[in-house]
Amino acid sequence: MSIDIAGLPQERIVFETSPLAELNLALHALSEPEHHPGLRGWASATAASLGRDLAGRLHEADFLWRNTFSDLFMPFAGVRGGQGRAGATLAQDLDLLDRLDDEQFVSAALEFASLATYATGGPSPLTDAGARARALELAAARGPQQWEFTGRLLKDPTAVRAWVRRLVEDCDEAFFADVWQRVRGVLAADVRHKTELLRRKGLAEALRAVSPAxxxxxxxxxxxxRADKLADCQATAVDTAVGAGLTFVPSHFAWPHLMILHRPGWRPVVHYPLGTPELPAPASVEVLKLRLEALAHPVRMQLCRSTARSPHTTGELANILGLSAPEVSRHLSVLKKAGLIVTRRRGRYVLYQLDVRAVSRLSSDFLEGVLR
Known part of the structure; x- marks a missing residue:
């Protein structure tokens, strides 16, 4: 994955904190604690403390942070005519979210339905019948709650926007205000350090401090x-339509994810982790041999990447990888036999997802690679 910065003045490269972006990763850790072994205790305690109403609403919208990291949580990158700077408070970040137009809001909220065209753009489901049908079809594969939410979003985006803002505000009251109070000092210190490193030693040194990838x-x-990720994507930090700029945002909750917002028409953002928690002990030699043999194929590596972030049907994976459904099925069978893929049925759909716990026992390097 690469970000074009040709001609970008160094002063347009900034390090800063974002409360809304950090809430995104906190919600992800709550939904997918297996991605974050070092946060399981926090996730269990926080989930147990949530009221039934808030827990239900979080479950209804968890596709915004469970399977993909919705760009809605970094709205400063998409605001036209703005400075491309995150809010100092959660309320300011939410005000920036309100400044996105309905097309931007809906396309970012339905990112799960457009992963194959994320980097190139496509017709809006608000105005294109085919895109609308596709979004509803993909939502139905993930359950009735997501299908119902998607239908409401497409029918009345204004009402859903208000619903999302209220959800974020209730999360802040329930748990995130305390979390932000605890982590913002560490994040701010990292921002100051990286900013000074950029000023004194240049971008190459600052990048090394962000991530060895x-x-x-x-x-x-x-x-x-260039970021060493299992993806082939390009972004530009010199798009005159939205304004030149590149933002780096640190996160307490992110590891092992290194996220790069590369949506066309938005400024790129690098959301990077602080720290690398300990992982469980490795598996037995016999299991290790079986699983490494299963992974010794580039297509199966790509399947691991896709299914690590989201459960997919065979047809969806075939579309993403540009392969036939029978070929994808054969590779999935190898991964499932090795105990690296789990399945579950949703109506007439069978969804495949990477068993992150098994992969974490296989290799922290591999886990970090597919989740980066």
Whole structure:
């Protein structure tokens, strides 16, 4: 994954905190504690403390943070005519979210329905019947609650926008205000350190401090940041339509995820983790051998990446990878036999998802690679 920064002034590269972006990762850790072994205690205690009404509403909208990290949580990147800066408070971040138009809001909220065209864009489900039908079909595969939410969003985005804002505000009251009070000092200190590193030693050194997976490349083809992720995507930090700029946002909850917002028409954002918690002990030699043999194929590596972030049907995976459904089924069977893939049925759909706990026991390097 690369970010074009040719001609970008260094002062347009900023490190800053974002309460709304941090809430996104906190909600993800609540929904997927297996992605975050070091946070299981916090996730269990926080989930147990939630009231029934709030827990139900979080379950209804958890596709915004469980399977993908919705760009709604970094609205500062999409605001037209703005400075591309995150809010200092959660309320300010929410005000920026209100400034997104309905097209931006809906396309970001339904990111799960457009993963195959995320980097290139596509017709809006608000105005295109085919895109609308596709969004509803994909939502139905993930259960009646998500299907109902998607239908409400497409019918009345204004009402759902108000519902989402109230949900975030209730999360703040229930648990996040205390969380932010605890972590914001550490995040702010990291921002100051990285900003000073950028000023004194340059971007290459600052990138090394952000993640060993990020490097600066400069050659005859231009100047770019490259991230070592299992994805083939490009972004630009010099889009005049939205305004030049690149933002780095640290997170207490993110590890092992290194996220890069690369939606067309939005400023790119690098959301990076602080710290690397301990993982469980490795599996037996016999299990290790079986699983490594299962992973010794580039297609199965890509299947692990896709199913680590979201449960998918065979047809969805075939569409994402550009393969036939029978070929994808054969690779899924190998991964399932090795105990790396789990399945569950939703109506007439069978969903496949990576068993993150099994992968974490296999290799922390592999887990970090597919979830990065």
């Amino acid at each position: 990020m490097v600066l490349e400069e050659d005859a083809g231009g100047r770019r940041i």
